[in-house]
Amino acid sequence: MLNINLVKNRESNYKIRFINFFLTFYFLLLFNISYSQNLDSLFQGYQKLYFENNEQRILEKDLYNIFFNDVFTYFDIEEEYSTPLKKNVFKSTKEYKVLYDSLQNLKRSSIKKIVYIELDLTPSSKYMNGVEYDLVRNGLKIDMSERSVVDKNKNVLDYLIFNNLILSSKVEYPQLGNLSSRHDILFLPLSKKNGLDFEDSNNTTKLYILFSPTLNTRRTKYNHPTHYQFSFDNNYILTNVKKVMLTINDRIVYQKNY
Numbered sequence: 001m002l003n004i005n006l007v008k009n010r011e012s013n014y015k016i017r018f019i020n021f022f023l024t025f026y027f028l029l030l031f032n033i034s035y036s037q038n039l040d041s042l043f044q045g046y047q048k049l050y051f052e053n054n055e056q057r058i059l060e061k062d063l064y065n066i067f068f069n070d071v072f073t074y075f076d077i078e079e080e081y082s083t084p085l086k087k088n089v090f091k092s093t094k095e096y097k098v099l100y101d102s103l104q105n106l107k108r109s110s111i112k113k114i115v116y117i118e119l120d121l122t123p124s125s126k127y128m129n130g131v132e133y134d135l136v137r138n139g140l141k142i143d144m145s146e147r148s149v150v151d152k153n154k155n156v157l158d159y160l161i162f163n164n165l166i167l168s169s170k171v172e173y174p175q176l177g178n179l180s181s182r183h184d185i186l187f188l189p190l191s192k193k194n195g196l197d198f199e200d201s202n203n204t205t206k207l208y209i210l211f212s213p214t215l216n217t218r219r220t221k222y223n224h225p226t227h228y229q230f231s232f233d234n235n236y237i238l239t240n241v242k243k244v245m246l247t248i249n250d251r252i253v254y255q256k257n258y
Contacts, residue, residue, distance in 0.1 A: 119207040139189040165241040210243040
């Protein structure tokens with residue numbers, strides 16, 4: 001009789017453990033779905049600006065071409081007008097004016113929108129140039145851009161300048177002088193617990209920056225540091241940041257409104 005009761009008790013315990021496991025899995029699934037849905041709702045009606053190269057922080061050029069009036073690139077007609085002469089002649093036509101005016105309309109509508117970028121972050125333990133956790137300040141140091149040290153602009157991501165998002169500037173090899181490169185670093189405070197989640201290779205971490213472009217642009221021209229007969233142009237769109245957000249597996253672990 002005792003053995004029968006033991007068997008029944010064990011069966012009952014197995015059933016309880018299975019039910020608890022099922023309920024835990026079910027609620028975790030609902031929890032993750034809820035987070036994902038809430039995250040999606042945050043970006044409804046906003047325009048996403050994609051990266052051509054996530055690791056090198058290179059953005060797609062559509063917004064750039066609009067703000068710097070590059071009719072030929074935006075409308076993909078560079079092959080048709082492949083020489084300076086062909087471009088010059090085309091610029092005097094009505095067709096060019098129609099295309100140019102359409103870019104101006106796109107520019108005016110762009111400043112009324114919220115644009116956002118989504119940047120995949122990889123820990124330095126997985127990728128040599130990945131993101132490090134700063135044990136002194138307790139947070140992530142995110143390298144946002146790399147360019148010539150001669151370019152003195154601040155708070156840069158590719159062709160964007162963030163007016164109100166402060167990035168620290170770091171010269172990679174000061175001993176090289178003008179041959180060195182400059183990095184813009186975004187620091188985000190993050191608890192060590194969330195830092196461990198970030199470093200977990202099974203997790204996905206994303207940085208979101210929501211901003212509004214302004215009509216203000218900046219053209220920066222500088223000479224090559226050794227071959228002075230060559231010059232470079234870095235053109236920037238000035239923007240106002242609205243929100244910065246960090247997620248791990250669609251769970252918001254940091255956010256700040258501006």
